[in-house]
Each structure stands twice: as C-alpha cells, then as structure tokens.
Amino acid sequence: MNADQQQEHTGSYYAATANERTNYPRLAGAVSADVCVVGAGFTGVSAALTLAERGYSVAVVEANRVGWGASGRNGGQVINGFAGHDKMAKKYGAGVEETLEAIRWRGHELIRDRVSKYSIDCDLKDGFAEVALKARQFRILEEYFEEREKAGFPHRYELWDRDKTCEMFGTDFYHGAFVCYRDGHVHPLNLCLGEARAARGLGVQIFEQSPVTHIEHGARPRVVTANGYIEADSVILAGNAYSKLEPKHLKNLVFPASSYIIATEPLPVELAQEINRDDVAVCDVNEVVDYWRLSADKRMLYGGACNYSGQEPRSIESYIRPRMLEVYPQLADVKIEFEWSGKIGIVLNRTLTVGRTGKNVYYCQGYSGHGVSASHVMGEILADAVTGTMERFDLFAGLKHIRTPGPRWLGNQLVALGMLFYRLKDKL
Numbered sequence: 001m002n003a004d005q006q007q008e009h010t011g012s013y014y015a016a017t018a019n020e021r022t023n024y025p026r027l028a029g030a031v032s033a034d035v036c037v038v039g040a041g042f043t044g045v046s047a048a049l050t051l052a053e054r055g056y057s058v059a060v061v062e063a064n065r066v067g068w069g070a071s072g073r074n075g076g077q078v079i080n081g082f083a084g085h086d087k088m089a090k091k092y093g094a095g096v097e098e099t100l101e102a103i104r105w106r107g108h109e110l111i112r113d114r115v116s117k118y119s120i121d122c123d124l125k126d127g128f129a130e131v132a133l134k135a136r137q138f139r140i141l142e143e144y145f146e147e148r149e150k151a152g153f154p155h156r157y158e159l160w161d162r163d164k165t166c167e168m169f170g171t172d173f174y175h176g177a178f179v180c181y182r183d184g185h186v187h188p189l190n191l192c193l194g195e196a197r198a199a200r201g202l203g204v205q206i207f208e209q210s211p212v213t214h215i216e217h218g219a220r221p222r223v224v225t226a227n228g229y230i231e232a233d234s235v236i237l238a239g240n241a242y243s244k245l246e247p248k249h250l251k252n253l254v255f256p257a258s259s260y261i262i263a264t265e266p267l268p269v270e271l272a273q274e275i276n277r278d279d280v281a282v283c284d285v286n287e288v289v290d291y292w293r294l295s296a297d298k299r300m301l302y303g304g305a306c307n308y309s310g311q312e313p314r315s316i317e318s319y320i321r322p323r324m325l326e327v328y329p330q331l332a333d334v335k336i337e338f339e340w341s342g343k344i345g346i347v348l349n350r351t352l353t354v355g356r357t358g359k360n361v362y363y364c365q366g367y368s369g370h371g372v373s374a375s376h377v378m379g380e381i382l383a384d385a386v387t388g389t390m391e392r393f394d395l396f397a398g399l400k401h402i403r404t405p406g407p408r409w410l411g412n413q414l415v416a417l418g419m420l421f422y423r424l425k426d427k428l
C-alpha cells in the first residue's frame, strides 16, 4: 500500500457530520491476538464485533481511519440481499434456499440489533424504493411484489403505480416504485464508528493509519506494517476494493470502480416533503444505478454514474448534478455543499469472492456496490469461519471466479467494456 493511502476521511457530508473523530493509535511493535482483522470498514468491524461478543481477543488494523473506505462514504441505502444470490441458488438448489434467504436479511438484523444494543446514533430509518425509469421496467417491480406475496413476506411492502409514485416523489420521472419497509437508510459513517466503538468497549484493539504491507503465513500468521506486526491464530482480510494484499491469490478478482455522490444544502421543509413524502431511500432498477435519499437534516444526497475505467471526472458536481436535475428540476437553485467519490469492488460475475489465501487467512470482497447490509452478515460469516463453523462460509467459498490475465488496469478496461454493454441496455 502506498503512503498516499494513509489519509483522513474524504470531504463527504458524512465526515462533516461524524459523531466522533477517531484517533486510535498506530501499530507499533508486536501485538498478539486470537484474530487479526485487516480493514476497519463494515466487513472488518462486523467480524471484530461478532468475535469480541463471543469472547475472542481481536486486533483490527486499518490503513487510514475507521470507516474511511466505502463503508463511511456510501449511499447509506440498507438493501437486503448480496451479490450472487441467484447464482448460488442455482448452483446449490433447493437444499440451501432457506439458508440463503436467512443470509439475505441477516445484515439488517445485525444492524438493527447493534444500533439498539449499543445506542448508536446513525439516523437509521425504514423504507427503500426501487423505481422504474421506463414503462417496461414496471414489470420488474410487479415481479418483486408477486415474489413477496408468494412468500407471505411478513413485513410492510407496497407497489406504487405511476400516479402514486409521482405523488410520493414530486416528479413524473419515474414509472412506478416497489417499496420495502424492512429495508431502509442510515448515516453509514456514524454506524461504522459506533460499531467500532462498541467493539473497542469489548476489548478489541484498533490501530489506525497503519497500512498492512504483507502477511507472513504460518501456524500463527503475522500481519506486518511499517512499524510493527500482529500475530494471531487467524487473519481476516476485509480491505475490499482498496486492498492490494495477497496478490498471488487475489489479484484481478475484484476491480475498483468509482461511484460519486453530491450533497445539497438542507432543503426547505416543504420541498423535502414534496420530493420524498415517506423519507425512503430511492434507487433505480438499471444495471448501472442512480440512487438518492434525504439526510436527517434534509439534504438531497444524490449518487451514481459508476466509473469503471479508472479515469476520474474533473468535477464530481458537474458530473452528477445534471443527473439530479433531470429528475428534480426544482433543485436548480439549490447549492451543492459536498461532493465525493468512493470505490466499489466489482467482480466480473457479480458474485462475492470469499475464501482463504492460506490455511488460516480468510477473505471476503466484491460486494459490487451492494454491501451496507451484506458486509454485516459477511463479517459474521467470517467470524464463524475462523472459529470453526464453516457451513455458510463454504457455500460462498465453493463458487468459481474468473481472474483476468495481465495487469489490473487491463482488467478494469474489460470491466468498463462489459459495463458499457449494460449501460447501452439500460438506455434502450
């Protein structure tokens, strides 16, 4: 990892409204623990908290700050499911249906339980709407609704036709919505910081500004940084799109793609009410999505325009604002106060990559932009695995993945090409 990756938080709305500025020590000298976790995003913190709750000694080592990566700068949409559910259902058949269905929602349970148990102040709210951008996409939403009906889904969900969608969102841009109130939205950085604080309270050692340079494998692997190391029975790698560790095993499995978000100034109460009556998170059903929600102080947080090629736009605002104004021309005079980007971990077959790089070094990466809830359950699944309960881990680890040949930039260009196909499909 380069020195330039030891950074403070990005200039996001979340960093500006964070409940705390963490200042955990840098790793220096030798530390010993049952489990060492690399990366303090949702995956790493969730694994650490699960293990600490079970009585294990844990050390977390983070290159930058807790929640610095995607976990502290995402759209905050708490959406059920995980990348690759369909492929796993197909591969394993009816025998695992219930397990996969439970995994699909488990992240939500973990988030809600922890918010309540550790009194985490993170603006958690119920409600997430998937919206159709074309009349033909309404059929997709109808199918979601029918699936839930068939399953006897015991939580609130609704299908909104075009008129109702226009009324609820103050725009005629959308052709309908499927709304699930078991999903929701959250201030992700405050959630991550609160979970890390809870873990610290249970004795987890956290080190910040300490990029791991490499792992020395062995009966008790060593996780090495510039000024120290952690020795542990097991290691969990949770660096997702930002990690370059273990290239022999993990290079060219996950490709970083940028997604961009802008935050407006707080909207007048009537305008906020007009554009989102029920204060739900919103995401379209395209392959390459736009997503938005209102913050607790009623700013519009609008994100999207994923960039797979590695070339960053000169101005995020001028890239994203026109997209927002297409949906909401009434925001034309509203000031943009924050803009930022973050890296999504894309996997070619859009399925989480989970496994081991050695007997006792475990990893999970590649949420493909769908990880706020999923990273919570995957943290738990990694914690299970290092303590010997392998059932759920093995389901993921049994999947095959494609590694592109050559350097990473070439892989990124291949992903960009693939996504161009999906973008064109979205447009048609």
Ligand SMILES: Cc1cc2nc3c(=O)[nH]c(=O)nc-3n(C[C@H](O)[C@H](O)[C@H](O)COP(=O)(O)OP(=O)(O)OC[C@H]3O[C@@H](n4cnc5c(N)ncnc54)[C@H](O)[C@@H]3O)c2cc1C
Pocket: 001, 038, 039, 040, 041, 042, 043, 044, 061, 062, 063, 064, 065, 066, 067, 068, 069, 070, 071, 072, 073, 074, 075, 076, 077, 078, 079, 210, 211, 212, 213, 238, 239, 240, 241, 242, 243, 244, 245, 259, 260, 261, 291, 303, 341, 342, 343, 344, 365, 367, 368, 369, 370, 371, 372, 373, 374, 375
């Ligand atoms: C802009 C954006 C919007 C998104 N919106 C949504 C959304 O609305 N809903 C949703 O479900 N998902 C969303 N996602 C995806 C979601 O945020 C991620 O899937 C999830 O946060 C991944 O968590 P993680 O802990 O695995 O990785 P991260 O949060 O990226 O954490 C990885 C951490 O590992 C650290 N690290 C890496 N390498 C090393 C090393 N060598 N040594 C030490 N530390 C290291 C990094 O510094 C980083 O802090 C979005 C992502 C982005 C970027």
